[in-house]
Amino acid sequence: MKSDYKVNEIKVGNLTIGGDRTTVIAGPCSVESEEQILRIAQSAVKMGADVLRGGIFKPRTNPHDFQGMGLEGLDHLLEAKRLTGLPIITELMDASYLDVFEKHVDIIQIGSRNMYNYSLLKAVGETKKPILLKRGFSATIKEWIFAAEHIAKGGNDQIIFCERGIRTFEDYTRNTLDLTAVPIIQKETGLPIIVDPSHGTGIRDMVSIMSKAAVAAGANGLLIEAHYDPDQSISDKLQTVSMETLEEIIKIVRRLDTL
Amino acid sequence: MKSDYKVNEIKVGNLTIGGDRTTVIAGPCSVESEEQILRIAQSAVKMGADVLRGGIFKPRTNPHDFQGMGLEGLDHLLEAKRLTGLPIITELMDASYLDVFEKHVDIIQIGSRNMYNYSLLKAVGETKKPILLKRGFSATIKEWIFAAEHIAKGGNDQIIFCERGIRTFEDYTRNTLDLTAVPIIQKETGLPIIVDPSHGTGIRDMVSIMSKAAVAAGANGLLIEAHYDPDQSISDKLQTVSMETLEEIIKIVRRLDTL
Amino acid sequence: MKSDYKVNEIKVGNLTIGGDRTTVIAGPCSVESEEQILRIAQSAVKMGADVLRGGIFKPRTNPHDFQGMGLEGLDHLLEAKRLTGLPIITELMDASYLDVFEKHVDIIQIGSRNMYNYSLLKAVGETKKPILLKRGFSATIKEWIFAAEHIAKGGNDQIIFCERGIRTFEDYTRNTLDLTAVPIIQKETGLPIIVDPSHGTGIRDMVSIMSKAAVAAGANGLLIEAHYDPDQSISDKLQTVSMETLEEIIKIVRRLDTL
Amino acid sequence: MKSDYKVNEIKVGNLTIGGDRTTVIAGPCSVESEEQILRIAQSAVKMGADVLRGGIFKPRTNPHDFQGMGLEGLDHLLEAKRLTGLPIITELMDASYLDVFEKHVDIIQIGSRNMYNYSLLKAVGETKKPILLKRGFSATIKEWIFAAEHIAKGGNDQIIFCERGIRTFEDYTRNTLDLTAVPIIQKETGLPIIVDPSHGTGIRDMVSIMSKAAVAAGANGLLIEAHYDPDQSISDKLQTVSMETLEEIIKIVRRLDTL
Structure with missing residues (x-):
């Protein structure tokens, strides 16, 4: 679905983010x-996903939770x-770990908790890699744009915003997905924005619906947590969809792309 | 666009709310x-709007602002x-004023500020008119459903929910439109829900985009503030769209209806 | 403890609200x-409480919860x-019910849920009774002051503000008690403000501590839910203190009054 | 004013944080x-302040604002x-910069924006220095305690919490100071907590009042931005008090200490 606002295209190998086709990033939380x-990647590529996600360093609220596989996980991703x-x-x-990431990772994600970590933003601003900048879960859009400027100041303007829900009083959902951020970011920055309906809702059954809404709002992409056995995910299982659901989402998205 | 969740249909004369066609409610704030x-109504009906809105009693934060035309305004609506x-x-x-409303008004709106006004909810629960129940701007979805139960307890289950944005820390938009409420309300109550992107964003340029997103999320209808000369609106002018924009929105919505 | 800001005194019989002595309003939720x-009142008066509270019409989120004793409860209060x-x-x-309240009740409370109920505010603005205006749990201070203006517009300036906590993302407490509202209301309106640490925290053990903080912030009074057997309270039992705790709070408050 | 909850004492040279005497930390924002x-420090020590604060690395939302003097500023602090x-x-x-800090700084502050920066928390957890851990401005108390556990996991339990206000819809104040956090943190962690009424209100005239309220709530200390010419402060001038106001605050605090 065409957005009302044109954005700069960002190239990742043969892939274009911010063009006419919605970018689908999919994979497990960790x-x-x-x-x-490997199993998830092979399934995702068949369905037409564009990028593989998978956390290797996991920022966990509880220090006793699984913290990710670290660099061993990167080997698996590669x-x-x-x-x-x-x-x-x-x-x-x-x-x-920036040097390792710069060498091996195609898009470096800055997580929601680090959106205000200006030392880290400055560091990735000095690389040439595309950066996916998640919105702090309590960041105003203005502060989020300022965070991008912290990166851009170092010379890296390959920035992709990612809306992943904000913290409100509502407790039915894990976060409140703020889809108005889509046109606002596109209008104010001229940069692409993708939407993460997995964190944005925290509810498996809502991911498909909010994916459609995001694309209808003009989002340049989606970031979806998917697993062949969602209930066995070590982290974020409540919001992880099955590969079958992912397939359905991608089909609908491709249809909306042609509108 | 078909919602994942089926809801009870509510009849208003020949109109069905909650069926396959998105209900478009349009008109001026006041x-x-x-x-x-008359001018707005004639324009709206030509474009395919389904219901005419227009406030006659206006709940205004500032007691010195325009409070609405009162019953004289009702004569004009009629x-x-x-x-x-x-x-x-x-x-x-x-x-x-309930007796007058019961006689003359097709759908009685309970505004966001009165969602917790249980005396008023009880009163409209004893009528047979469809009630459009706006979400309190700081109400959890659970409290909103309870508000509907206050109405239903009196015997009136002709309830249409209306998401109109919630109050958060974000200040770029007037409110944060919570589209996840659409599938949640449909799933939890089996009743229709419409979305108000005018109050939900407070920004004229965002109304069309969020209308598309709302319909893609499965909303059963839209409530849109429209005026032939938005900048001359006495109230809510920043979020009121022109009749031309309304026409474009209705066109897109009708196209999404066929998907 | 002397507030930095002087306010208008409001007389209720022999009682002065807004003077040098902190007004203590106490009693059961319902x-x-x-x-x-009777038992609570006799205990409260011995301890030096100034006003007796007790709900007879209860605004309850869940329509199936106890709604109060109604006018029979008023007889008991009298x-x-x-x-x-x-x-x-x-x-x-x-x-x-305004006529009955005007005849029998000394201070009319407008609850948090009705702070935006402008019809009700207008109605009590036409009486001569002191009004205790609770802050809407998501109202900005500016909106709260506007609500008071809705009352004052009718000629009644006997308004006492009551801070009772606002809705935030924090879920350890029932609400977030906003004590900064105390000096702001006093400065901006010249009217007294009392603090409700019972609703403001929702936690019995925090009531005494936040009472001290409120008085230190210059609050003109406290509104405390107390019961001889808190766990047997039909409503709000988690935040209701025992009469013994109430006595300790009043002792500390009287000591702070002399500072 | 005695807190209801006893906490572990933390020693900083001759100073005890968490004992009977309220710790006053004062100094400029930057x-x-x-x-x-030097001028501020000499004035502060005369008034009875206990610790000197002063930012040398400033996390600024806008990347074009003053970022602090860096290590040159540390020389001046020393x-x-x-x-x-x-x-x-x-x-x-x-x-x-941790090595330099460990050698020269008496208490290492982790700012509100870095409360979720688990890499940084882990790093300071491996030092032996007392850590002042500011609450993330949108952190729940539970997450804040988890952040402290990220530090403690490394072996450092010299942790002082600092409440500095949370982000809400209220816009009269810069943040909403959540004083209920004081007893909750003391009860749940057994560690001291100090309150920052400067950031907590963002309003110079409210700092003194909220300092009293904080101490009455049992806070173990205060963190106050003070400058001999507040309006000339490069950063945070609206919330910085004069040295005269600081003196008055310390006097009142010392009086409350004896209650």
């Missing part, structure tokens, strides 16, 4: 094993990339 | 004069109905 | 029986007043 | 020059410490 990520050709995105939490 | 409302055949909706603020 | 309210000499405060939800 | 910080004997506190934004 890389859990080589087998898991194996999945070799196998499927899908570019990979994963979250950077600590600038000390 | 009835300002007979000429104004004249517009005679002329165009459009059913009318207007807000009831005070139970002492 | 009047449950004659025996209950009996408690005769016995103890304490003036009484109770909430008005419906303008149709 | 170190601006040697002259400025000179002020030599001159007055006051221990110093300043914010660490980037783990690469």
